[in-house]
Amino acid sequence: MPLQGGILLDMTGLSGIVSISEGNVRALSGTCMADIDRAAREKGWEMRIHPSTRSVSSIAGFVAGGSGGMGSCQWGMLRDRGNITAMEVVSVEAEPRFVELRGRDVELVHHAYGTNAIITEVEMPTTPAWTWKEVIVAFPEFLAASRFGVQLASEPAITKKLISLQEWPVARLMTALGDIVPDGHTMVNCMIAAPTLDAFKGLVDDFGGSIVHESLEGQGFYGAPIYEFAYGHGLRQIQKGQPTYTGLQGMFPANDLLPTIERVHAAWRGTAPLRMEVFLSQGEVVTMGSPGIVYENEAQMAAIVAKLQGFGVKVANSHTTGVREVGIKQFDDRDAVFKRSMDPHKLLNPGKLDFDDIPSSDSRSSLPTQGWSFRKAG
Numbered sequence: 001m002p003l004q005g006g007i008l009l010d011m012t013g014l015s016g017i018v019s020i021s022e023g024n025v026r027a028l029s030g031t032c033m034a035d036i037d038r039a040a041r042e043k044g045w046e047m048r049i050h051p052s053t054r055s056v057s058s059i060a061g062f063v064a065g066g067s068g069g070m071g072s073c074q075w076g077m078l079r080d081r082g083n084i085t086a087m088e089v090v091s092v093e094a095e096p097r098f099v100e101l102r103g104r105d106v107e108l109v110h111h112a113y114g115t116n117a118i119i120t121e122v123e124m125p126t127t128p129a130w131t132w133k134e135v136i137v138a139f140p141e142f143l144a145a146s147r148f149g150v151q152l153a154s155e156p157a158i159t160k161k162l163i164s165l166q167e168w169p170v171a172r173l174m175t176a177l178g179d180i181v182p183d184g185h186t187m188v189n190c191m192i193a194a195p196t197l198d199a200f201k202g203l204v205d206d207f208g209g210s211i212v213h214e215s216l217e218g219q220g221f222y223g224a225p226i227y228e229f230a231y232g233h234g235l236r237q238i239q240k241g242q243p244t245y246t247g248l249q250g251m252f253p254a255n256d257l258l259p260t261i262e263r264v265h266a267a268w269r270g271t272a273p274l275r276m277e278v279f280l281s282q283g284e285v286v287t288m289g290s291p292g293i294v295y296e297n298e299a300q301m302a303a304i305v306a307k308l309q310g311f312g313v314k315v316a317n318s319h320t321t322g323v324r325e326v327g328i329k330q331f332d333d334r335d336a337v338f339k340r341s342m343d344p345h346k347l348l349n350p351g352k353l354d355f356d357d358i359p360s361s362d363s364r365s366s367l368p369t370q371g372w373s374f375r376k377a378g
Contacts, residue, residue: 003321003351009118011060018121020045024085026123029060045126048075049083052233054225060119063087063110067328070191070227072279073153073163075127079330080282084110085125089117091342099342108338111329115353116339130193132161132217134226135200136177137209138185142167142274145186146261146287148207149278152190153285158200159193164230167265167273170292173245174229174237176222180212189226191217231277238292247275247290248305249328250313251372254284261287263311290315298367305367317369323353327371 002008011030017039018026025045027036033054037047049071051057057066063084068077078084084106091097099117101109109117139145142165149163165188166174171181181187188209192200204211218225229237238245252260265274268291276289290313293304305315316327323329336355346354 002349006347006349009114011119012058014120015058018123020126023126024123025126026086026121027059028121029119030058033057033059033062040126041129044129046129047071048125048127049078052227052231054227059122059124060114063106063122063124064112064114064119067111068279069231070161072277073160074280076280076282078110079107080280082125084122086121086123087119088121089119089342091117092347093344097342107330108335111323113323113349113352115323115343115349116335117342117348130159130195132191133194133197134213134215134217134220135190135192135197135211136180136213136226137188137190137204138181138212139188139207139209140185142186142265143262144208145188146265146276147258148203148209149188149276149287150257150285151207152200152203153278153280155199155203158196158203160196160200161191161193162189162227162230163278164189164234165274165276165278165287165289166229166234167275170234170238170273170275173242174234175241176224176237177229178221180221182212189229191226234275242294244295246293246295248293248301248308249288249316249318249372250290250308251281251316252276252287252289252313254281254286256312257285257287260312264291264308264313267307267311302367305369309368309370314372315367315369316372317367319367321352327369 013030014028015030016028018028020040020043025036025040033050036059037050040046049069051062051066051069063078066078075083086100086102087106087109089099089101089109109119145165149165152158152160152163167186168184171177171187220226235247272291272293274289274291276287278287290308308315317325320326339355
């Protein structure tokens with residue numbers, strides 16, 4: 001959304017599949033993710049990663065603003081190498097240029113919110129299509145559920161698409177789920193490829209869980225695919241009945257994962273349920289989430305951010321409008337050069353991404369977040 005005047009550029013008319021080949025699909029920027037997946041499945045493939053908003057999200061919207069989603073517990077985050085194959089973008093100049101980005105260069109536009117180029121085509125890898133089973137597992141204790149989720153993400157031979165941990169009473173706050181989860185139990189929502197379901201069930205038994213529901217993808221009694229009860233969509237489910245309920249985007253570190261989860265859980269036990277998504281980042285298991293928060297004011301949110309970061313959680317600011325202030329996109333010197341080259345007149349959503357010592361937004365939140373902006377060497 002423009003912050004300082006301007007226009008909204010509707011790309012939904014630029015839609016359609018450009019090509020589907022072995023392990024790859026390329027589509028015009030406004031193409032709905034669900035339509036891409038459907039077309040790929042007709043040829044025996046499916047998208048590796050898609051958002052919880054797959055039914056409405058465009059592919060360019062996903063790579064411009066998303067960080068991961070369904071499939072990230074198997075394939076990692078969008079910013080991990082190889083999860084975006086290529087992008088075609090257009091500069092905003094008197095004589096526009098079409099530029100093809102590949103390899104590391106796709107990072108320049110990924111998660112930049114459309115502030116440094118107009119995306120016209122996106123190419124992403126696919127994987128052989130699976131029959132997916134939606135499974136809801138109940139655990140009497142949250143920490144047992146978290147240990148299970150971390151171990152499941154570490155099992156390469158169990159093919160999975162979702163590992164979503166929701167501490168009690170989240171299962172009851174998501175009213176569409178009814179009373180399928182016993183009182184006091186943590187819910188772990190999973191998507192598992194049918195051929196690996198038996199191995200998955202053995203893991204559930206090993207960690208003391210109970211399967212309370214199993215169905216084919218999209219055929220659960222709760223009226224929507226199970227991934228619409230995860231990530232940001234899960235918060236939306238809660239807000240249907242609890243509109244002041246919110247959360248934070250805290251990244252729990254791979255090198256101290258379970259101890260960090262235990263510290264955070266102990267701090268909010270019985271007062272604010274933890275919601276966490278388990279996935280891979282740069283080849284390591286991490287979780288993303290926070291305690292559930294009934295919003296009161298910004299001072300309350302700032303205190304929670306400071307407390308989480310004191311426990312070693314990296315918090316991104318999903319309550320701001322500046323790209324750098326959010327703290328998820330990785331920046332280096334190439335980003336400023338690319339922005340100035342593709343948008344020399346600063347016409348692409350001024351105020352959201354600037355490199356001239358100008359604050360990126362006059363409406364940014366003052367939450368004291370550190371962001372997820374870290375990069376491994378090499």
